[in-house]
Amino acid sequence: MVYKTPAIFLDRDGTINLDFGYVCTIDRFKFIDGxxxxxxxxxxxxxxIIVVTNQSxxxxxxxTINQFMILTQWMNKCLAEHNIRLDGVYFCPHHPTATIKKWRKKCHCRKPQPGMLLTAKKDLHIKxxxxxxxxxxxxxxKAAQTAGVGKKILVRSGQVIHKEHVLNADYVLNSLKELPQYIKKTL
Incomplete structure (x- = not known):
């Protein structure tokens, strides 16, 4: 298999949209400026462009998964209005201490595990x-490191970033909107 397509893997909450905690409805989904x-x-x-998101x-x-899918379809529609088509949306519904037994497990897809990224690599021939x-x-x-992703970027638009987290990233940006300029400067 030849892996030739470069990708931007994006977390969702705190990277694409404001993270209000368990964002699951259209009225709570707000794209981050830019x-x-x-x-x-x-x-x-x-x-x-590939979204990889934990959805515990x-x-x-x-x-529910149905609510997640409805929100994802709405997000895709909004992006399509701006001529953006996501190449994939991968999500993990699991959690090791889940309330719902069906989803209670320690899995390979929940970040920091690399499963979603590796599945996207295989599905989409990602370099x-x-x-x-x-x-x-x-x-x-950590998921990106394990999956062999070339550059790991932390953004300040979501969680508080701790010094130890900065040391694991290749770079820290204020938000995703700065990424194109960062890439152009580093080429």
């Missing part, structure tokens, strides 16, 4: 060494 333009520019630069709210019984992972948590960075 991310739509950044995603469009990244596509023009030749990157596949499913396992905790806070919302991991030429790819970027952008997220607001150390779990995003």
């Amino acid at each position: 991310v739509i333009d950044a995603m469009h520019e990244l596509i023009l630069m030749g990157f596949a 709210g499913i396992a905790r019984g806070i919302f 991991m060494s030429a790819s970027y992972m952008v997220g607001d948590k150390i779990e995003d960075i």
Whole structure:
């Protein structure tokens, strides 16, 4: 198998949209300023855009997979209105202490495990060494490290970033909207 497509792997909550905690309805989903333009520019630069998101709210019984899918379809529709098509959306509904037994397990897909990224690599023929992972948590960075993603970027638009997390990232940006300029400077 030839892996030739570079990708931008994006966490969702805190990276694409404001993280209000268990975002599961359209009225609670707010795109972070500038991310739509950044995603469009990244596509023009030749990157596949892939969302990889832990969704433990499913396992905790806070919302259902159906609710997640409805929100994802709405998000895709909003992005399509700006000529953005996601190449993939991968999510993990599991949690080791889940309320709902069906989703209670320690899995390979929940970040910091690399499962979602490795599945996307296989499905979409992603060249991991030429790819970027952008997220607001150390779990995003660790998943990317294990999966062999070339550059790991932390953004300040979600969680508080601790010094130890910065040491694991290749770079820290204020938000995803700064990524296209960062990539252009480093090429």
